Amino acid sequence: MVPLSSPHVSRRRAVFGGLLLPPVLAGCGTNAIAQRGATFDFADVAERVLPAVVNIAVSGEQTVQPPAEFRGTPFERYFRNRRERVQGAGSGFVIDPAGYVVTNNHVVGNAQRVTISIQGGQELQARVVGSDELADLALLRVESRTPLTAVSWGSSAAMRVGQWVMAAGNPFGLGGSVTSGILSARGRDIGAGPFDDFLQTDAAINPGNSGGPLFNLAGEVIGINTAIYSPSGANAGIGFATPSDLARPVIETLRRDGKVERGWLGVQVQDLVAEDPRSGRRAVLIAGVERTGPAGRGGLRVGDVVFAVNGERTETSRSLVRSVAAIPPGQTIRLTVLRDGRTQDLTLQVGRRPPGPG
Template structure:
């Protein structure tokens, strides 16, 4: 497909030819969702007979005391999608079709088809639907989102607010954005206008290739939209088509970002990589010899420059595949061989109590008794529990919360408040303190710094 014509400055002279070519592969998706609610079903806000009716008090009471029956309400919503196969496979967002009882796809030619959701992945907000067209369909070519550069021109096509085949243009504002949408955040940010109804639609480059799936906006922002990189979707689509869900690779480590404070406390030269805060027992990581405190800097031949780079790579790796993992341990690089496992279910966190905090680090601690240990899923004597954090203190700034269980102080295990205090007092004039703590089922490091 030929790129759009460009002007003297390198900017497109017009997007018209490109829009003509791309529009046929973009679809409108309408969904109907059914919600069941329980209510009296007959009475309005002023009662069935009105506020001034003399029958109101009697009959309102009568209807209120009637058994409440469930009622069904049909809700309609809309989104966008794009065709990836001539026989009717269409990519969209999971949040567009989740919970849908009916799905209808309208092509650019105005033809309408009932559609079936054949696969969804909530963690990446990607879904696959299928229609049975009368003939062959135009297909959107999938590009390479890794080759996108900040500043590249992109074109969004979709159906914002039900306005079919709306074309907007802008540039790639940033890559690798983490917006808190899920565990595999890696969004393309663009200033091409994206509005409600654009969800699931394609983000094209000037070669007419899909490089992103428009997904999210900041409600009060202008010129700030986000798209899932198409390279992330490429590895998931075959699984969604074959079995309706995604099976992910699993390493078995809890990781965290390396802040400058943590890098300093761990005597690291820089803050590249993913710090291993904990290793799950019986996991592939444990079997391979990965340990708490290691820094993962490479996975299967790819550099891990920051923490958020690792989870998508592991998730996309085939189960049972043996891969090299490069770690930094005690200042030296090591390469370990890991056999990737299957992703298990997720676990939840648990909050704790609150009491006044004290000390220069802003922590109030308590020995971990048997009852508290059982409630937190730990063994009695395994660490000390945080019962309060002083607002604005070093502990508060480092993210320590009430209910966390401190396992190590300056890389030394502690089993009582007395031991924890002894470790903090070994260097009375120290300006930093390195803690390893457990929160729910996950362990992580925190570097406390005095101002």
Template sequence: MSAAFFLLLSVAVLLGWSQASSARGLPDFTELVEDNAGAVVNISTSSEPKGGNSRNPGMPFDERQLEQLPEFFQDFFRGPQSPFGGGPGNSQPRRSMGSGFIVSSDGYVLTNNHVVEGADEIIVRLNDRRELPATLIGTDPRSDMAVLKIEDGDNLPVVKVGQSRDLKVGEWVFAIGSPFGFDYTVTAGIVSALGRSLPSENYVPFIQTDVAINPGNSGGPLFNLDGEVVGINSQIYTRSGGFMGVSFAIPIDDAMNVFRQLRDDGSVARGWLGVLIQEVNRDLAESFGLKRPRGALVAEVMADSPARDAGLQAGDIVLSYDGDDVELSSDLPPMVGRTPVGETAELRVLRGGEEIELQVEIGRLPEQGSQQASAPSGGSGGPGSAPLGMMVEPLPAEMADSLGVEGGVVVSSVARGAASEAGIRPRDVITEINRQKVTSVQDFREVVRALPDGKAVSVRVVREGRALYLVMKP
């Protein structure tokens, strides 16, 4: 044989070895699925129609969204055998499907609140095809969680609960659930990001993955490669109604805290600080003397709140909470929410260019309202002319009373200029510029005259009853 033949043979062997090595480097989920599928359940609910022609709450799509799906899926959701009751507005009993998992051998099951919301009957189906009725123990809409108890549950298979705090971005995870009613479907991917904050959820630092999640997966477990549950699959980001590569799961550390409270007390108590916060962007960081954007800017401190009692002020930037850095404003609500009511937390805040420490005794989040929320967004204003491109007037006493502010000026008009570029609008009430209080038109004029040229300065406004900080460059 020629030397060329041996060379080609050697190259082929090396390529085959390389490909085999690469294949061996990928995770094998077969044993993990076999070991854990028994504790994953399918959850089906039914509820009697309450009248009217509203959308079936168990239906994951409205009529417009259904029309955008392929015909196969339209038939699945609308057909007479549909597990969702035949489509929106149907007078038949409404049905919903989802997933869940067993966390105790006596039958406690975790799932999403939206899977069982409004249900009159809940049936849990195991992978050995047993169908068992379940009782709703409690729900927590704020975290979209529900706890069920399988009736006559005894010696049931259970999942192994892990710790979501140990997750790393990029590690492999997999899900087991029932998308579109296809029981025990396994999908896999990686952790895309941690600590995601969604507009609808202030208190859950979501795990973002690229694991395929679709209607019916809700409430099912997210596993790591040790076969431990690290999250509850809850939401997806989509423009089509189906999976687009961005899925969100509730961290199991937070979920188990909610589970224990619902099981033992029937309700969930969350920590409450009592502030309105907003993100610190580059311009705000410059105006407050920060080298880079970080922290949570306090736009408003609520009356009779733990924050007010602790001496927290509007304009403070919370840099750390109980020793943990606050990089984004969305980091703060979950930190506070996880703190037991009555405990004392230490806040490090930036005030007037100096860092100070405050001790705050955490209260209980009221049933209605929220502990922290995003401040309203800025926008452009109307015509007018004045220094900075806006005109102001004295704040009427009745307006001050209705907004709960002490002093300030009301913006009467906004023209092109620094004010409009900052997002100041007519009827905004200005209470502070460049960290200087503004209680009257005279104060406003004096503060404006002293503003440095070309440097970003903060402006605190009250808009529709909510305070926020804007950045203006004179």
């Protein structure tokens, strides 16, 4: 994984992104197991799932960016005409014996060559079936003469804070490694993007673990290790994983269509400090509207307060963005808004979200 901004430093000192990544965790299940506490033996789970966990090596070239002090000078062209080789490593896991592999988008990036190493040392060349920058997910495909060992998805929503988890991956290039811990928190927003909803764990996650699976005690994938919070770039006991309930539909869409198209309204939103006068609950303020965007054409205005999307309550800007993003472009959406002291419903046609991380 990469630090939550850069490979070693971020605004929140978290490790995020490309090739320095956190390991995956495994969750626990029954009360009987929980009562056994730290004495639980992960050996059976590890033996069963490790053959499906892969190491990912990437290589390619990128244009060298000129240092700030040379921009606007005759030396800038010299730097822009140069290219440098880039290499990196991460983790992933097989979800289909036919050769489909899940990892983080930042692990593969714009790599020109992606190599998958499976347990036993076999190396296979992979192609990127599709990737999604906003969810930081990618789906790869390899061709193997024999079926690969695969793992199944579990429900991240079924996990409770305090349950055991196990992470597997390729920390510091040491393939086939597992670590254990607990689910520390849910719904973490780490400033990575509009779809932040991370699981937090204290299982050791280090550079090279990005894209690896986080397992529950049944050996099901309940998360994909994506980032760590770290002052040094190494494990500090706080790792973040993309929940399986968020990742699974994205991966299924990538497998079917090769890309993910999300709904978009063309608005800037913010959480409303004041509470909904009707119910005492929070709402979302429309702080900006693009005149030529779907919202502008549909009559949404700056200052409107949104309480519901298609009849379902929405209390945060993040939940509103997600609700809109889940609606296919071209379909309609009904927003319940408060305007000039009166409640009304507005029906808008959802547009296609433009490319980019925002």
